[in-house]
Amino acid sequence: MLFSFAVFILTAMLLAKLFEKLHMPPLLGMLFTGILLGSYSKDYFVYEKGFTFLNSFFISDKILDVSNELRTLGLIIILIRAGLGIDKEVLKKIGKTAIKMASLPCLFEGFTVMFAAHFILGYSFPIAGCLGFILAAVSPAVVVPEMLALKDKGLGKEKEIPTIILAGASIDDVFAITLFTAFLGMSLGEGVNIFQEISKIPISIFSGLALGLFTGYILYLLFKYFHIRDTRKALIFLITAIMFHHIEEMKLFPIASLLGIMAMGFMILAKDNSLAKRMALKFNKIWVFGEILLFVLIGAAVNIRVIFESGHIGVLIVIIGLIGRLIGVTTALYNSNLNTKEKLFCGISYIPKATVQAATAGIPLAMGVPHGDTILAIGVLAIIITVPVGVTGIRLGRDTLL
Secondary structure (H helix, E strand, O other), X not given: OHHHHHHHHHHHHHHHHHHHHOOOOHHHHHXXXXXXXXXXXXXHHHHHOOOHHHHHHXXXXXXXXXXXXXXXXXXXXXXXHHHOOOOHHHHHHHHHHHHHHHHHHHHHHHHHHHHHHHHHOOOOHHHHHHHHHHHOOOOHHHHHHHHHHHHHHOOOOOOOHHHHHHHHHHHHHHHHXXXXXXXXXXXXXXXXXXHHHHHHXXXXXXXXXXXXXXXXXXXXXXXXXXXXOHHHXXXXXXXXXXHHHHHHHHOOOOOOHHHHHHHHHHHHHHHOHHHHHHHHHHHHHHXXXXXXXXXXXXXXXXXXXXXXXXXXXXXXXXXXXXXXHHHHHHHHOOOOOOXXXXXXXXXXXXXXXXXXXXXXXXXXXXXOOOOHHHHHHHHHHXXXXXXXXXXXXXXXXXXXXX
16 A cells, blocks of 8 residues: 555655646546546556556555545645635635625526526436536636735736635535435435525535634634644644534534634634744645545546446536536626636636535435436536636636736
8 A cells, every 4th residue: 555655645646747748737636637547547457457466656545545545635636725825804804705606606507507408408307407516616626826915926916716606615515415316316316405505505604604613712822821832733724624524424414624724724823824834834735645646546436438328418518507607607707806817817717626526516316316317427527627727717817807
């Protein structure tokens, strides 16, 4: 397993550098590493073609068994870093816009795909809704690092565009996952009340925010009154965030753990600017490893073969969904102080899909939902299309649109 770790980390670093030299986002090199060394490639080369000597060079099954947890760890690291950079005064300034960006693009895309899947593919509304809200989630794993890079360069600072997108992307998934779960239950014939499920969303957001701020304050007091080295502070912060995320997994009550993790960083910044900056530097270093872990394992979850099962109809559904998302972004930013170019940049920044799709696209098939194979294929296709298009668009747009 350790050799497998070494191989995929080294390969990811080399391919990331190669993509950078080709003026393409390095994370695409990491994503490609996961596809190249993942279980689906292993099945083809080792078991179908008989190249058994290559077995140890692919990602170990032991790593893949915990890949979901490792992806979550990478996501937690970058969300902590994001929270440590969100200023209280800035949040007051962009609060309403961020809330609209957290909900409307997701809802527009989800329901647009639902109707498209119903009328084009002939799916029932519950099954079409499953597909819609698998696709409707933006990927904070992709978007957050790009927005932090903008903040570091001072781009979009005047109107706080990166912070609007950061805040919105951290809550967007709450809407998508809640509605996906509701439609999945309906698809399986369970007596799910969709309005009752929707009512959980504000509870989830409030509880995540409140508990995150409280936890952040406790950490601030701990770091203030006890002499602890910054490296150990960063580890305590990370462990606390992991435990915080586990609360959501326990399903004791609705809670937006990703939002809460960002809120922890936000509280520390509000109480001690110097400490927050030192913590941010530590998490920048941890992210070097976390980024490789996150994007390689997202790539490893991508089954290239199933993409072809959806055909051109799958591409059409993804594009229709993105049009719905762009309309949602435009609606969310209506009456804001952003100009047309800046609104277009926000729309482009909301394109990438990865983490939620990698985690949920296979669930309908595993649970016996009709058309689950096609839903999985379209979910995988969405990752392959939107990550390179979205990240490249962000990189080009930051120089021309901001």
